[in-house]
Amino acid sequence: MTGELKGERFVAGKLRSELLARTFLKRVGVPSKHVLIGPALGEDAAVIELGEELVLVVHSDPITGAVENIGWLSVHVAANDLAVTGCKPQWFTIVVLLPENASDEVVEMISKDIDSALKQIGAMLVGGHAEYTWGLSRPITSTTAMGVSKADRIVLTRGARGGDVLIMTKTAALEATSILASEYGTLLEALGMSSKEIERARSMISEISVVPEALALAERGLATSMHDPTEGGIIAGALEMAWASGKTVILHAERVSLDPVTKKAFEIVGLDPLKSLSSGTLLAAIDRELLDEALKTLSSIGVKASVIGEFRVGPPRLEVVSNNGVVEVYESPPTDELIANEERLQKRKEALEGRK
Structure with missing residues (x-):
């Protein structure tokens, strides 16, 4: 390897879009005619032609910001990004990197959660x-999810059209809320959350799969585009849909659904839930004429959904309209609030525990 290993220090998280575009998205080896969808900003998975009108859909994702429930997250976060293409996740490979002092109990826990x-x-x-692995302070996983689907059933993030409405399922920041409660429960309690509220926040880990709702919309041909907002939350997810589709997305912040426990947890630690890990929420572009049918389809499987915005013909960007009508424009994704503040939260937690 040539070049300096050390450079400017960046906040942990995804590479900057311009750096990604000029490196990994550009240098892909030998192009293949069988790759229908390759690496691209905003797209969730690769689509590879198999013949006989079948395609292989593949996606990879790491888990770097959680210790508790890391095995569970490893499967569901990757599965979500496959399901938003309309393809059922079928096969997984998982790389697990452990600190040198990790106990057998940790291995047992991760493997049981994966199972x-x-x-x-x-x-x-x-x-x-x-x-x-040398140098790690906590486990890290990297998961590849795969599935086979009929080619004509695939939903691409780039498929959103001007005039489509943007809906979300469930509530925002489900994953981040669960991680906050699991990793920093003592801090939340000290700042005023009840044990019942913290337990509710932890339980949100059980809600992070969007596989049922994504497949339900895809099977009925109701979505022109779907996306699983992970790092950077609802705002980053909506912007990625704008990039992929080449449209302007208008997002009304007051319409974004928040669980009261999420709202309280994020207020007391000073973070923005709309910019935090949001696996478990499905973003979908729906033709206005099919909106009622889409909402009824989701309701029939017990999934709540809200209309939070729309797609317009215009430059690929996100316009977030606040409660007072102020518009904030995003052309690059925000830093994930939870990931960026992990060190600060850990120090507050350690200081609190040191006083006990």
């Missing part, structure tokens, strides 16, 4: 790798 999550979505672990 439980796979059984929930009806999928199988078909390979991977696990090792003790």
Whole structure:
């Protein structure tokens, strides 16, 4: 490897879009005619032609910001990004990197969580790798999810059209709320949250799959585009849909659904839930003529949904309209609030525990 290893220090999280575009999205080796959808900003998965009108859909994702429930998250976060294409997740490979001092109990916990999550979505672990790795303070996983689908059923993030409405399912920041409660529960309690509220926040981990609602919309041809907002939350997810589709997305902040527990947790630690990990929320572009049918379809499987914006013909960007009508324009994604503040939260937690 050539070049300086050390450079300007960036906040942990995804690479900047311009850096990604000029490196990994550009340098892809030998192009293949069978790759229908390759690496691209805003797209959730690769789509590879198999023949006989079938395609292989593939997606990879790491989990770097959680310790508790890391196995569960490893499966569901990757599965979500496959399901938003309309393809059922079927096979998984997972790489597990462990600190040198990780106990056998940690390995047992991660493997059991992976197994439980796979059984929930009806999928199988078909390979991977696990090792003790020098320099780690906590486990890290990287998951690849795969599935086979009919080519004409695939939904692409780039498919949104001017005039489509933007809907979201469930509530924002489900994943981030669960991580906050699991990793910093003592801090939340000290800042005024009840044990019942903290337990409710922890339980949100069970809601982070969007596989049922994504497949339900895809099977009925109701969505022109779907996306799973992970890092950077609802705002980053909506912007990625704007990039992929080449449209302007108008997002009304007051319409974004928040669980009262999420709202309280984020207020007391000073973070923005709209810019925080939001696996479990599905963003979907829906033709206005099909909106009622889409909402009824989601309701029939027990999933609540809200209309939070629309797509317009215009430059690929996000315009967030606040409660007082002020418009904030995003052309690059915000830093994820939870990931960016982990060090600060950890120090507050340690200081609190040190006083006990």
